[in-house]
Amino acid sequence: MALLPQSSSDAVSRGAARAVFPRRSAAFLVEMVVLVAFLAASAAVLTGVFGGAAALGERSDQLSVALTLASTGAENGAESFAADPTAPSPETTYYEQREGSLVQVEQAGEDAFAVTRTVSAQPAEAGVLYRAVIVVSKHGEDVYTLETARYVSERGGV
Amino acid sequence: MSESQRRVRMGTVSLFALVMIISLSVMAALSAATAKASEAQTDTQAVFLTDTYANESAAQSAVAVIDAQLAACAQTGEGAAGGASALAERAARAAQDAGYAAAAEGPYVAMDFAAASGRQLHVELEIRADYTYQITQWKAATHWNQADANGNASGL
Numbered sequence: 001m002a003l004l005p006q007s008s009s010d011a012v013s014r015g016a017a018r019a020v021f022p023r024r025s026a027a028f029l030v031e032m033v034v035l036v037a038f039l040a041a042s043a044a045v046l047t048g049v050f051g052g053a054a055a056l057g058e059r060s061d062q063l064s065v066a067l068t069l070a071s072t073g074a075e076n077g078a079e080s081f082a083a084d085p086t087a088p089s090p091e092t093t094y095y096e097q098r099e100g101s102l103v104q105v106e107q108a109g110e111d112a113f114a115v116t117r118t119v120s121a122q123p124a125e126a127g128v129l130y131r132a133v134i135v136v137s138k139h140g141e142d143v144y145t146l147e148t149a150r151y152v153s154e155r156g157g158v
Numbered sequence: 159m160s161e162s163q164r165r166v167r168m169g170t171v172s173l174f175a176l177v178m179i180i181s182l183s184v185m186a187a188l189s190a191a192t193a194k195a196s197e198a199q200t201d202t203q204a205v206f207l208t209d210t211y212a213n214e215s216a217a218q219s220a221v222a223v224i225d226a227q228l229a230a231c232a233q234t235g236e237g238a239a240g241g242a243s244a245l246a247e248r249a250a251r252a253a254q255d256a257g258y259a260a261a262a263e264g265p266y267v268a269m270d271f272a273a274a275s276g277r278q279l280h281v282e283l284e285i286r287a288d289y290t291y292q293i294t295q296w297k298a299a300t301h302w303n304q305a306d307a308n309g310n311a312s313g314l
Contacts, residue, residue: 028169035172042179049186056193060200067200067207078211125226129219144204149215151222155229155290 065102065113066136066144069095073102074115078134078148085119085130085150092116113138127153202275209273210298216271217281217296220258224267224283224291227252232289241265246285266294276301 065073072079076089094112095102108114114137122129134146227249230236236248242265250267253260260269265286271279282295 031169031172035175039175039179042182046179046182046186049190053186053189053193056190056197060193060196063200063204067204071207071211082214124222126229127222127225129222131215146208146211147215148211149218151218151225153225155225155232 062138062143065095065097066138069102069113069115069136070134070144070146074134074136075104076115076117076134078132078146081117081119081130081132081134081148082150085132085152089117091118111138113143124151126155127151205275206277206300209275209277210279212273213271213277213279213298216258217269217279220253220256220260220269220271220281221283221291221293223253223256223258224249224260228285228289228291238287242285242287245287245289249283249285249291267291268295272301 069077071077074080074095075093076091080087080089093115094105094108095115096105096109096112097103102113105112116135116137118133118135120131122131129149129151131147131149134148135142136144136146228245231238231245231248240247243262246262246265246267250260250262253267253269258269259271260267262268265284267283267285269281269283271281278299278301280295280297280299281293283291284294285291
């Protein structure tokens with residue numbers, strides 16, 4: 001392979017570098033601007049998607065807890081009503097999630113679920129039909145409402 | 159100037175950012191799909207629970223109607239000659255008149271309650287000759303219809 005004189009080779013390289021460098025610099029800047037714009041747009045979209053998914057998940061969790069409380073979980077839930085609709089029961093109870101389980105608390109905390117049971121008695125011809133409306137709420141907003149009824153015969157029917 | 163020098167090539171940082179964005183997009187799609195599925199499952203559970211207790215309420219109201227009919231028969235002595243079966247017939251008819259799906263079979267009155275979600279409740283009362291009743295069955299069940307790929311429904 002024929003070798004060029006050292007001085008001639010350096011001169012060619014420097015000339016080429018001077019010619020290419022401004023174009024490369026501009027291309028780099030354009031690439032960076034496009035990249036930053038693309039990153040910003042992607043971040044905005046992805047934040048929205050992740051935020052929506054988180055909100056949906058939280059809503060599902062709240063509803064799931066409310067279903068448990070309304071049916072069996074709460075002291076004044078539907079099953080305790082079905083067992084004995086005439087038994088004295090607190091109108092409103094409060095529950096919080098602690099370490100994955102529901103714990104009854106005395107006071108309504110910030111993250112507490114409030115379970116309110118309203119019972120009405122409808123006299124029937126041979127007994128009383130008790131109707132209960134159980135409302136589970138959080139932050140003052142109703143999460144789930146359950147209606148049930150229980151008939152108690154005055155003639156001793158079982 | 160060579161061909162490789164003239165072409166603007168994607169830098170390492172750009173490539174890394176692109177891979178990162180693609181990965182995040184996949185994770186976001188999976189996260190959204192999971193949250194949506196979870197929401198749908200919880201909503202279905204809520205509908206099932208609501209319908210379970212709606213059937214329960216209807217059944218309790220029907221039992222009240224039957225008890226009222228038995229109390230009326232006890233006062234008038236109506237149906238005493240036919241025994242428990244005749245009382246069951248009268249009780250079932252009273253429940254039917256009140257709009258419930260009831261049928262008498264011997265001394266038993268069977269009632270079925272169904273909700274649109276597929277939740278069902280089957281109740282059976284044994285009517286006694288002394289104008290009282292006993293609940294012999296109180297069975298909740300779910301009738302699940304799922305259309306397959308060909309559109310044929312199958313009951314489970």
